[in-house]
Amino acid sequence: MxxxxxxxxxxxxxxxxxxxxxxxxxxxxxxxxxxxxxxxxxxxxxxxxxxxxxxxxxxxxxxxxxxxxxxxxxxxxxxxxxxxxxxxxxxxxxxxxxxxDWVPRSVREKAKRIEDAYQYLEQKYMRTVSDTEISSYLDISERDFQNMLQEVSVMSIVSLEDPIREEEQETRLSLLVDEKAKNPDYKVNEFYLREALVQGIEKLTEKERIVISLLYYEDLSLSEIAEVMSLSPSRISQLHSKAILRLRGTLDKQRNLLMQKD
Structure with a gap:
């Protein structure tokens, strides 16, 4: 032809x-x-x-x-x-x-600090923690915390796309969509990780859930979400960062539990 x-x-x-x-x-x-x-x-x-x-x-x-x-x-x-x-x-x-390797090490370290803080405090109090509580735990002002969120926002773009385990191709985001049938052991692990993700989303604030829904389910851009929610793009970026860091902490905790069972 x-x-x-x-x-x-x-x-x-x-x-x-x-x-x-x-x-x-x-x-x-x-x-x-x-x-x-x-x-x-x-x-x-x-x-x-x-x-x-x-x-x-x-x-x-x-x-x-x-x-x-x-x-x-x-x-x-x-x-x-x-x-x-x-x-x-x-x-x-x-x-x-x-x-x-476009994310500086310092940004990765800050993201890890925030993620660990969310994981520790929300496990301790068994509820969604406030910015004030996170700031106090990190021993920084709320203003500095907001600046940290803005700085790590560029990293949160790929956070759900990162492999669940370094040697595997499956990602956190793949738990949100239907996949072809896997082997029984994988399906058991996937079930618990999916449940952990659902619980993690339920613990997000209303605005954080809306951002996650509009970004990953409705396929809107951050600027479009800002217009829908009548907030600034930087505020949407902060909400997205907080939501992703919370979800990462929830999934990483469940992943560690599953690895201990293997």
């Missing part, structure tokens, strides 16, 4: 030509047709990242994820490619960010 012929085929025909006949022109056309997915995902992830991280770099990694998605997608199952590709593109971009 030549390029002119490929350009006149509809999506289903392009998929058939690529998957059934290995037509590289059809594959090229599919990549071109779905590049908007890369632009959208890269644009969302770019919000809140340091200025030294360029959107072009994000997009470059995203294109690799798109190509991988097109190569692995089973079009015969009648599933929505856009959803599948979005996860692949997002994963490729996040992998690129991790490999670039």
């Amino acid at each position: 030549n390029e002119r012929k490929a350009s006149h085929l509809n999506y289903s025909e392009l998929w058939e030509q690529w998957k059934e006949h290995g037509d590289l022109e059809a594959k090229k056309k599919l990549i071109e047709n779905y590049l908007s997915i890369v632009d959208y995902v890269a644009g969302r992830l770019a919000i809140g990242l340091p200025k030294n991280v360029s959107k072009d770099d994000l997009a470059s990694n995203g294109v690799m994820g798109l190509i991988d998605a097109i190569e692995k997608f089973d079009y015969s199952r009648g599933l929505q490619f856009e959803t599948y590709a979005s996860w692949r593109v997002r994963g490729a971009i996040l992998d690129g960010l991790r490999q670039g």
